[in-house]
Amino acid sequence: MEILTEVAISAFLVISGVFGLVGSFGLVKLKDTMQRLHAPTKATTLGVGGVLIASMLYFLLVKDKLSFHELLITLFLFLTAPITANFIAKAYMSANIREADVPTTQGEKGWAIYDDPPEPAEQD
Amino acid sequence: MIYMALYFAIGCYGIGLVFNLWRIARGPDAADRILGLDTMVINVIALLILFGILKGTAMYYEAAMLVAMVGFVSTVAYCRFLLRGDIIE
Numbered sequence: 742m743e744i745l746t747e748v749a750i751s752a753f754l755v756i757s758g759v760f761g762l763v764g765s766f767g768l769v770k771l772k773d774t775m776q777r778l779h780a781p782t783k784a785t786t787l788g789v790g791g792v793l794i795a796s797m798l799y800f801l802l803v804k805d806k807l808s809f810h811e812l813l814i815t816l817f818l819f820l821t822a823p824i825t826a827n828f829i830a831k832a833y834m835s836a837n838i839r840e841a842d843v844p845t846t847q848g849e850k851g852w853a854i855y856d857d858p859p860e861p862a863e864q865d
Numbered sequence: 866m867i868y869m870a871l872y873f874a875i876g877c878y879g880i881g882l883v884f885n886l887w888r889i890a891r892g893p894d895a896a897d898r899i900l901g902l903d904t905m906v907i908n909v910i911a912l913l914i915l916f917g918i919l920k921g922t923a924m925y926y927e928a929a930m931l932v933a934m935v936g937f938v939s940t941v942a943y944c945r946f947l948l949r950g951d952i953i954e
Contacts, residue, residue, distance in 0.1 A: 751870035754915075758874030761911055765881030768888045768904055774896050777888075781904040784881065784911075792874065792911045796918050799867070810926035814910070814933060821937040825903055828944035833896035835948055854948065 746802040750795050757791025764788055774833050778826055785822045790815055868919075875915050878908045899943045906936030 760783050767780025793811040800806045834843075835854045846852060850859060885908065888901035910929045917925030942952050 747866045751866050754867070754870035754874045757911070758870075758877035761874070761881050761908060762877040765884040765904060765908065768901060769884045774894055774900075777897065777900060781900065781907065784904060785907050788878075789907060789911050789914075792914050796914050799918050800923060803867075804921065806923065808923055808926070810923065810930070811914075814914075814926065814930055817930070817933050817937075818907070818910070821933075825937060825940045825944075828941055828948075829896050829900050829903070832899065832944045832947040833894060836896070837894065 746798065750798050750802075753791045753795035753798065757788050757795065760784060760791065761788035774837075775830070778830060782822060782826070785818055789818055871915060871919055875912065875919075878912050878915070881908045882912075895947055899940060899947075902943075903936065903940045906932060906940075910936075 764781050764784025767783070768777055771777045771780055793815050797808065797811045800808050831854050840852065840855045843852060850856065882905060885901045885905040889898050889905070892898045892901060910933055913925050913929040913932065917923065917929075945952050
């Protein structure tokens with residue numbers, strides 16, 4: 742049983758380390774900013790997630806303490822990663838891509854990064 | 866065995882920090898630099914938790930949580946500054 746917990750914790754640690762390295766290496770290797778947005782998501786989800794699972798298992802099985810802090814960090818990272826990616830993509834688009842190059846939204850309002858926000862509705 | 870895996874993971878994230886630093890120094894666009902900083906924050910969170918396992922204390926979760934929150938807020942602030950020229954309108 743002892744050896745099984747060690748193998749499990751070590752496997753999670755090694756997997757997370759490899760994914761963290763892959764995420765950061767993709768940031769160097771990929772050619773375009775929009776492509777580079779894709780790489781760090783690996784480091785966020787699998788890398789940090791693996792580290793947090795490994796630390797939960799370690800404190801539960803080796804130290805006999807149950808802790809839920811890790812789940813909080815995982816939840817926070819999973820909530821904020823899409824928001825930051827969306828913001829970075831918007832910042833890139835507003836600086837580098839002209840409005841004529843993107844397709845229309847086919848709605849009554851245009852792209853949020855090029856047009857002013859619509860007027861707020863009248864409050865009663 | 867856990868310690869060997871720990872040192873392996875710490876080495877991986879350390880090399881990852883060097884890659885991020887290269888992207889921040891090189892990055893042709895401001896968005897690339899923000900992305901590099903954001904990934905750096907992620908790597909630092911992982912390093913803090915690994916350090917906590919290495920020392921055997923649960924004290925570093927609070928530090929990791931604070932780094933996660935400050936990193937998110939700073940990334941959003943940078944992007945808003947680029948988008949609107951102002952952070953709080």
